[in-house]
Amino acid sequence: MAEVPEIETLRRDLDREVGGKRIKTVEVPGSGVIPRHTNKKQFSGLLEGTKINSIVRRDLLLVAKLDSGDALVMDIHGGGQLRRHAAKDAVDKATKVVVTFTQGGQLRAVDESGNLELFVVPFDQLAEAVPALATLGVDVLDEPVSWTVFGERILRHRGTKLRALLLDRTVVAGVGPVYADEILHASGLRPDRDVSSLSTQEIRRFFRALVETLHEAAKHRGVTTSDGQYADLTGKPGGWTEQLQVFERDGQACLRCRGVVSKVRQANKTVYLCEACQV
Ligand SMILES: [Zn+2]
Structure with a gap:
């Protein structure tokens, strides 16, 4: 993938x-x-x-x-x-x-x-x-968008959980399971938080995590997950793989707090998160 x-x-x-x-x-x-x-x-x-x-x-x-x-x-x-x-x-x-x-x-x-x-x-x-x-929703690697515009757009999806929101291509382009989990960890927000429960500060943090995570990962040439599918034109795996914070890191220490990364089922999907620092 x-x-x-x-x-x-x-x-x-x-x-x-x-x-x-x-x-x-x-x-x-x-x-x-x-x-x-x-x-x-x-x-x-x-x-x-x-x-x-x-x-x-x-x-x-x-x-x-x-x-x-x-x-x-x-x-x-x-x-x-x-x-x-x-x-x-x-x-x-x-x-x-x-x-x-x-x-x-x-x-x-x-x-x-x-x-x-x-x-x-x-x-x-x-x-x-x-x-x-x-x-198609916002593509943050294609054109800059302000957090206020982003906030207005996501607030149209009250009742939706944050992880499902990130995976909805009419809201955000190009995000799948890997970066959904990484963006949520970077924002310190739980995947099952409802959009309508976010404070203004949390929307800003969520937006910043989305933009920074995707930009940093692209700058370092993406990730190759355990499926081994992704490689660049010369056959090299993604350079950001070692920087993953939660995806496929279950049982390992959270790099931000003293918690342990968990792998759970939510809405019938496998989700990686740190229960200690994502609220
Ligand atoms: Zn943590």
């Missing part, structure tokens, strides 16, 4: 590595990775000969903007990896797509999870192709 700090890390790397490069050929040795296309040739035909102008991110989707007006959308948040390779490098058997550039090697999509998906759409029709993007 990858969340917004990992996808943003890939976006920055891809923009630097393949932005401005022209696609020579596209091969699809794997199956099941382009379900929106009628066949491999139709998919390749939309890409070959085009130039990647830049890479942008929409929620957890990586979007390569092409000079044809189309976009190559890469969805790896549920699994799979993107790798830079020289054409002569051995091809891993889990390789699903190989994009060869006229200059500067290849970009390969590798996946054993079955969750990786790639597709091409006209860039201006992306929201129709992915309807959830039309109702």
Whole structure:
């Protein structure tokens, strides 16, 4: 699983590595990775000969903007990896797509999870192709938002628990189970606190924790959890992994207080928290 700090890390790397490069050929040795296309040739035909102008991110989707007006959308948040390779490098058997550039090697999509998906759409029709993007909430790594605007937005969700709020993509973009637990620990708030119970000071703290946690994690290239799914373009795991405060740290000491991190079930989900310093 990858969340917004990992996808943003890939976006920055891809923009630097393949932005401005022209696609020579596209091969699809794997199956099941382009379900929106009628066949491999139709998919390749939309890409070959085009130039990647830049890479942008929409929620957890990586979007390569092409000079044809189309976009190559890469969805790896549920699994799979993107790798830079020289054409002569051995091809891993889990390789699903190989994009060869006229200059500067290849970009390969590798996946054993079955969750990786790639597709091409006209860039201006992306929201129709992915309807959830039309109702996307605040994306703090994409544009700055003030805590007062954030506060107004979350107070529309009275009756919702904080962890569920963080996972609601119409409220906050790109947050999954890892960063939901980390943000709540950083704010000193319990995952099952109700939005309506927050004081003004707590809303500010919650907002600051959201922004700082995601920015710091992205700056340090995200995390690779025990599923081992996430890696960068060179195959390296996320550099923020060691900085996790609660996620998958049950039974270990809380780094902020003298408590012990717990793993509990809440609303049918596994949640990591410190019962001592989250109130
Ligand atoms: Zn603690």
